[in-house]
Amino acid sequence: MDFVMTLAIIAIKITVVFGIVLFHVAYATYFERKIIGRMQARYGPMEVGPHGLLQPVADMIKLFFKEDIIPASADRPLFYIAPAIVVISAMTALSVLPFFDGFVIADINIGLLFLLVITSLSVYGIVIAGWSSNSKYSFLGGLRSAAQLISYEIAMGLSLVGVMLMAGSLNLSDIVRAQHQHPLGMFAFPQFLGFFVFVVAAFAETNRAPFDLPEAESELVAGYFTEYSGFRFAFFFLGEYVAMLTMSAVAALCFLGGWTIPMFMTNAMPFLSYVPGIIWFLVKVYAFMFFYYWIRATLPRYRYDQLMAIGWKVLMPLAFVNVLITAFVKRWL
Amino acid sequence: MLPKLFFGYFAAMITILSLLAITRKNLVHGIMWMLLLFVHIGGLYLFLNAEFIAAIQIIVYAGAILVLFLFVVLLLNVKEEFKGRRFISSWQGRGFVAAALLLGIMLVLQYAVIAPHGKYSIEYIQSETHTKVLGTVLFNEYVFPFMILALVLFVPMIAAVVLAVKGRKA
Amino acid sequence: MNPVPLTWYLMLGAVVFIIGVFGFLIRRNIIMMFMSIELMLNGVNISLLALSHYMQDMRGQVLVFFVIACAGAGVAVGLALVIAAFRNKPTPHMDEMDILKG
Numbered sequence: 001m002d003f004v005m006t007l008a009i010i011a012i013k014i015t016v017v018f019g020i021v022l023f024h025v026a027y028a029t030y031f032e033r034k035i036i037g038r039m040q041a042r043y044g045p046m047e048v049g050p051h052g053l054l055q056p057v058a059d060m061i062k063l064f065f066k067e068d069i070i071p072a073s074a075d076r077p078l079f080y081i082a083p084a085i086v087v088i089s090a091m092t093a094l095s096v097l098p099f100f101d102g103f104v105i106a107d108i109n110i111g112l113l114f115l116l117v118i119t120s121l122s123v124y125g126i127v128i129a130g131w132s133s134n135s136k137y138s139f140l141g142g143l144r145s146a147a148q149l150i151s152y153e154i155a156m157g158l159s160l161v162g163v164m165l166m167a168g169s170l171n172l173s174d175i176v177r178a179q180h181q182h183p184l185g186m187f188a189f190p191q192f193l194g195f196f197v198f199v200v201a202a203f204a205e206t207n208r209a210p211f212d213l214p215e216a217e218s219e220l221v222a223g224y225f226t227e228y229s230g231f232r233f234a235f236f237f238l239g240e241y242v243a244m245l246t247m248s249a250v251a252a253l254c255f256l257g258g259w260t261i262p263m264f265m266t267n268a269m270p271f272l273s274y275v276p277g278i279i280w281f282l283v284k285v286y287a288f289m290f291f292y293y294w295i296r297a298t299l300p301r302y303r304y305d306q307l308m309a310i311g312w313k314v315l316m317p318l319a320f321v322n323v324l325i326t327a328f329v330k331r332w333l
Numbered sequence: 334m335l336p337k338l339f340f341g342y343f344a345a346m347i348t349i350l351s352l353l354a355i356t357r358k359n360l361v362h363g364i365m366w367m368l369l370l371f372v373h374i375g376g377l378y379l380f381l382n383a384e385f386i387a388a389i390q391i392i393v394y395a396g397a398i399l400v401l402f403l404f405v406v407l408l409l410n411v412k413e414e415f416k417g418r419r420f421i422s423s424w425q426g427r428g429f430v431a432a433a434l435l436l437g438i439m440l441v442l443q444y445a446v447i448a449p450h451g452k453y454s455i456e457y458i459q460s461e462t463h464t465k466v467l468g469t470v471l472f473n474e475y476v477f478p479f480m481i482l483a484l485v486l487f488v489p490m491i492a493a494v495v496l497a498v499k500g501r502k503a
Numbered sequence: 504m505n506p507v508p509l510t511w512y513l514m515l516g517a518v519v520f521i522i523g524v525f526g527f528l529i530r531r532n533i534i535m536m537f538m539s540i541e542l543m544l545n546g547v548n549i550s551l552l553a554l555s556h557y558m559q560d561m562r563g564q565v566l567v568f569f570v571i572a573c574a575g576a577g578v579a580v581g582l583a584l585v586i587a588a589f590r591n592k593p594t595p596h597m598d599e600m601d602i603l604k605g
Contacts, residue, residue, distance in 0.1 A: 337506060344511070344515045348515075348518055348522070351519055351522045351523070351542055355523075355529075355535060355542070363535065363538065364538070371545070374548075377549065378552055382556060383556070386568065390548075393575055394574075394575075398575055398578045401579065402538065402582070405586065409586065411532075411534055411595045427525070427528040428525060428529065432521075434521055435521040438521070439514055442510055442514060443510065445509070445513065447509065447557060450560070452559070453559050454559050455559065467564055470561040486572060489576040489579045490579065492580050493579045493580055494583075496580070496586070496587045497583040
């Protein structure tokens, strides 16, 4: 009976998280177009619904009813599996994120390592999508994107090692609680190098500007998902935005304090401690997503060799130095 | 009953997947079956209370080594041409040798005797996390092999670059 | 204590190892032979972890850690060799690489 109860609670949590994240993904696309539009001195979507608020619904309906075209010489089983791998790995990462105190679907002791596992597995969706489409653009885009992903995984992992050293645990809830105990409140202040490396690596891991050469329209048609149409394309899109939300959530949890605010702020303004933790978490995630859109609207794209050079020659040594300094400080100070 | 069912599922899937992986004509399909196999082996490690090793298995084997295989197969366009058939012509004899080896190992395993228990009981590992216990053992008793492992990983990195870069006469 | 008996785990490890040996013996494609070597290493890892669990000793898990790292290094060098060999003769079949034959 106890077992059935636990299963039911987990099922309810999964439904809630799934629903809320899908809703966020839909409106993340809407807000991206609005915000980038405003930054370019134009309105974004304004037609569908008041101020364009029903635009995501219109997009989903359009994608759902598009014809499903498959290239004649494509490798069918792999062609079908590739979007599934992308979406499944993106969604599985949501199961270890603690949204507020006590609400996490799977409170495992290796939460941070699980996120690295998921990042490693999501490379396959892209390589297989590129290869199974049996077309030059897709293949090149897929290989480039996969090489970019595995290069920046290392820098991201090392920047998270710094956080793990400061918190003493791989459990994400414990990391947030350790930040609350720390006098500065957020690990972004002592770990500024690690935070910088993590932010740049997060941009590269989600194939977002300025690292979006694999899906740049002017260079590679549409990169690895050129041959995908209709609902399969929607899957890739969904996977990309869920990955963006996951990276924002990880940055909020590991570097910005998660559902807590620094103690010096609560001491200065006592009314802040009555705000529920989920609000702080959402504020931090939304701020990070706004940063994603801001960077996309502002910076030009990196060339592929510059991109790889940054990952290996700049970010990885910086992350190493960060880990060394953190370990030194923790051990002897 | 339930643990035995879980183990039965993992064992059956691991056997079937490994057989599928080595008998595919299309190399990329074989690599994909192997990916699924490694994820199942990682699951089996979780079943044995070794969560850190399970994560390392998937990150290193499934996420790095297999990606390396996939890149080499895709970039070099390695295909199984029809001139050489999938299996060597004498595969029945070799299969018989492998089966005989398996029978021999299984007969010997019946006589396995477990040595006296060490001090890292499962409750101890679960109270302090597995990562911490593994780290304690690794960095207290096996520091020297760990340093040598760093060298073992460093030298092949240089060797791979030297061997694979075009334009060198090495 | 896990209700699954230890010999089941050891037999699974042996089966995976023998399937790796079988794959190595019957396939003549260089990449498939490499993958069979990885299968053999995984079979050994399964046996090591099962024994470490049942003997309640951590040395098996430390050895698994080392085996995984060395397997990675081995694959890196092996595939670099494959790439270098491909420059001379672009075929994956081992039987055609016979220039040094007497």
